[in-house]
Amino acid sequence: MKQWPLVVIGFLLIAGWPLVVHDVFLQRVGALVLLAAISASAWNLLGGYAGQVSVGHAVYFGAGAYASLGVYTELGWPPIAGAPVGVLVSMGISALVGTPTFRLRGHYFSMATIAAAELFRILAANWPLLGAAVGLMGPPVPRSVADLSFISPIPYHYLFLAVLVVLLGLTWLMQRSRMGYYLAAIRGGDRAARSLGVPVLRYKLYALLLSAGFTSIAGSLYAVMVGFIDPDSALGILISVKMLIVAALGGAGTLFGPLVGAIILIPLEETTNAMFGGGGSGITFIVYGAIILLVARFQPGGVAAFWAVVTDRVSAGRRAPAVPGSSRVS
């Protein structure tokens, strides 16, 4: 692959970021970019590679977040110990939700995922075990390192980076294997895929299980870092929408698309939040809306497709010196 040097440079920049910048706000933005990249990359497994656009992934994010702070409040365990619990719960929910909704196509599938997610949000908001409308708190003072409660964003940055590397590594392997081709075939068309022997329903479920599991891990990491969750911040529809937008902006169905989307969107969002304070959170919605419009209108493939067009032009330009009127020969 000709893009490897670029990947290495990108990795070094991301890994070095918190050491290069000394401003805590910027360090925090770095960690949040990685967290958003994890959840959007997890969403991408189903929404991008398999083309099943879920707008309900907040369920799995919330399952991870609630499992983390749940094991702390109920059992006194360190919150991160709830991550595997969240993964199991998420996989259970995804099998339950996936089996009926995968029979739906296109927009109907997306709407069903919204409905399922809202159901769980309302459930959590009324269930005392999950703190009902108030939510759950993590340990106010770290009892040991295992609580992963740090003042500096730097440890989170490297924790998130490690998870992201594992996730993208697995995605890369998946993309090159039979499963990657089968998911792409499903995205291209159920009927043709089935005629070639692709067990469509089974592979959609595999993609959902993987996707839900990693989204849940992102939720656990979020809860561990922030130390407080409530139904809106862990299960709100905006969480699902954000994963979708981050992935679509960077390029859904590509390995690095979600990371690129997070690098663009999260600093923008954090800056507007910081500039306008609490009253500025409405700006986020406007930004999301504008991004949906721009991506849908000009480049449905996101930045990745834009990048492919640009590199094509550049290499075409190198091959044939520009002659007026002949630059678009293909």
Next chain:
Amino acid sequence: MFLEARGIVKAFGAFRAVDGADLDVAEGEIVGLIGPNGAGKSTFFNCLSGDSEPTAGTIRFLGQGVTKGSPEAHARLGMARTFQMPVTFEDMTVVENVMVGAFLRHPHRAGAIRKAEQVLDFTGLAHLASSPARSLGTPGRKRLEIARALATEPRLLLLDEALAGLTPAEVRLAIELVRRIQGLGITIVIVEHIMEVILSLAERAVVFHQGKVIAQGAPRAVVDDPAVIAAYLGHHMKRVRM
């Protein structure tokens, strides 16, 4: 019998698109399904491939009952098909499209690539292997569909109007390809509008009309059958030779 369909009925509400059709196919032959528009050929064809379940009747393939099997189960058993409107995987390259089919019998990437390259050579698409599939025109797409189906290593290939929309020169190339596929020992059932194709390709023609089989036999003899002429041209044209 290699493929055996008995008393196939496919009803949509009160309308019976296929109304008690039988078909026997022996291993190694090329059978053409013909008939006027709306005769039920494509619906019958979809029942054979597992895309739609017949309302009544039974289908056996290689001695196994496949009346209710899913399309993917049919593919595993060795039945492959193409679609009237080619459904190309647009985001993939030509070779990747074929690899999707090849993965059925070759679970590992290297094996699937080898198989796909072999099929691309056979179908004359090798020079386009790394082109994006969306850059292909209609003839290329039809050929790619056939290549993809062949990559599943079928014993029976169902071609749904694989030659429609091609120019006469392209039709000749496609006929030559279908003959070579038969040469591999693959049995072929082809739905086709173009009479020339059936006459030059099929060893046996089966004529559908209003959901029933009204004639079958050698293509030459079938097109001279008064019942067939009447079905195509209407009753007052009975004397016209095709």
